[in-house]
Amino acid sequence: MSTNDEKEELESAEESFADLFEKSFSAQTRLEPGQKIDAKIMKISGDWIFLDTGRKGEGVLEKKELLNADGEVTVKEGETITTWFLGMVNNELRFTTKLGSGAAGKSQLEDAWRNGIPVDGHVEKEVKGGFEVKISGSVRAFCPYSQIAMRRLDNGADVIGKHLSFRITEYGENGRNLVLSHRAILEEEAAKQKEAQKEILKEGMTVRGTITSIRDFGAFVSIGSIEGLLPISELGWTRVKDVSEVLSVGQNVEVVVKQIDWEHDRISFSLKDTLADPWDNVAANYPEGSFHRGQVARLAQFGAFVTLASGIDGLIHISKLGAGKRINHPREVLKEGETVEVKVESVDRENRRLSLSLAEVSRAAEEEERTIEDFRRSSAESATKTMGTLGDLLKTKLEKTKK
Template sequence: MTDNDKPVNDENENNGEENFADLLARSFAATPRLAPGDKVEVRVLKISGDWIFLDTGRKGEGVLERKELLDAEGNLTVREGDTVTAWFLSSHNNEMRFTTKVGGGVAGNAQLEDAWRSGIPVEGRVEKEIKGGFEVKLGTVRAFCPYSQMGLKRVADAAVYVGQHLSFRITEYGEKGRNIVLSHRAVLEELQRQEKERLKAALQVDQTVTGTVTSLRDFGAFVDIGGVEGLIPMAEVGWGRVTDIREALSVGQQVQVVIKQLDWDNGRISLSLRETLADPWEKAVVNYPEGSFHTGRVARLAQFGAFVTLGEGIDGLIHISRLGAGKRINHPREVLKEGEEVEVKVESVDRDNRRISLALAGVARAADEEEATLASFRKSAEESSAQSLGSLGELLKAKLEKGKK
């Protein structure tokens, strides 16, 4: 057996170095043990059922209740791989329990001041409504939350908060915990900020999204598209002219909209409901062919003519020259008024430029009759002329034949 055939000795292979298991064990041993109330940065490894499993960088598995990281609508605010700030609660059988909110247990009461300094949310129960706000219990500790700090918007009935378990931030901590002021609004604003950052990466111009109408204004409708609000201007509500937003939409209604503009710096998101609806101009040539008659409503008067609505999103123009029945007028209001129903004739359709030229039916019919009369007269004149020429030709022919004899 040659030297190359000899079995390799483990000690020679390691050459005095510790194996990986020993190094790992030594690294865990060197990591300081956590005490209840310690704050750490942990990474989300897996989300499963009611629990979120965490990588703490220590020996043992970290777990966190899933419900702690849900927003007001019940949506999870983290994904696998995200890093979160958490507080250590206890360890049992190499399983470490964490929380993202300091509650009312022994560890929680001991850490309220640290939670105030660090900005960590605390869990509390709204006990009752008092002057200026609410009394909130943080375990056995009483605290105060002003009306203005309970939500992003003021609610009509403040009593709806009583009995609820909510997350708060401690905004004031005095007299060794005897004077604590809370804000639930700060927690909501932080969640809103996180959601905004997520949406920045997810939303794009020309993307179609689903949203919920949150409020109606004279200039349009605000829509929540998953954590941020955008505006549907009046011109983007529908293809037709919308004068009252409340006739087209209602608060709480779910809508599909197209994102037209994303201005994160100024907090402006512009949306379009119209672009999710069928374009009526696609069938304009079929529905309003040249020469056809229709009844419409005068939508607007301008110096150069009158706009008439034929259908949803379809307006045609009667030029001022087609309004006076042969007489010169200075303004369309001399003949028509806004809101009036009129019968019109389609004279031409330009689908590409979204233009339809119209004429008042009475004027068009009179012009048609005049044209028909003129055409009939011309035809009769031509026939009469032909007959006259025929008779003259026959006379000349007869005279020539007579001269030959």
């Protein structure tokens, strides 16, 4: 084979390889309308957001799709977002994060259903079982009560007139029978936020949250997309009987992350840990031997618990309640809610224990002790005087005998 023949064959092989590579690359990068991809924001300019799709050619997205109620862009350059490919428009790769209104949006509803593309909707009115929603300008759709929010709404009027994003969950009769879900959108957003918060949320952190519901055993607190339990035992240093007396739904609170269990999606918070520990100064505020007034918090078989201040409870043992008489239960002497005066008998800061006695009984015992002591002192003085007198008599008699 001549040198020219070899050269022609080599060039032909190179061309074939180039053609194959180009075809392979084109097939790999070809996008289908409705295809979902993650794209990186390259630049935000004017009315458009320019995207790096990881393929040949950059994509564009209308900036208005990512504006909040104040007209501010909710994303940043360099951030990765989820988009859906709409098609080629003026030789540009057009993407969307949700389908809007108008004829274009209406014609793409089936694609939106098949590919999970969010659609914009206006909640028109409340109907049996849910809400009537207008999408793509004039298309009527139905959103069940269970799919309008993460939790069932107490008042359906709260969403009437609002523009929300929906996922089409059912598409029937060529688009005449559409069922929507706003909850699906919320759950996806919550899942993303949760993954992000997993990286930064740590036990011991102080965070701000909102009370979402109240139960007998505590309250649920939402911090962004994450919800956790604030147990009744962690509401404060004082024993709480009714959570609703301390908290209310919608209230903003500052809590400490007590425990995190991502495996079982369980997080617990503490309100108590944000408050000063009243036991830090208990020895100074309630020294042994001091008298104070308090309220009987509860009665037990072995004694009565008395609250002296928020988070400071002491115990009067049953043996100190009967004023010397044996009683079978503290209720024979005291009742819950009663205000009493007590004496601090002992302080155990380490174990958070205050031993108390009823001031009245304590003072009576002290008075009795003083009476006994006075009697003993008087008896001793009398005996000394008697002995002195007898001695004087014997001395006098002895002196007379000597004379």
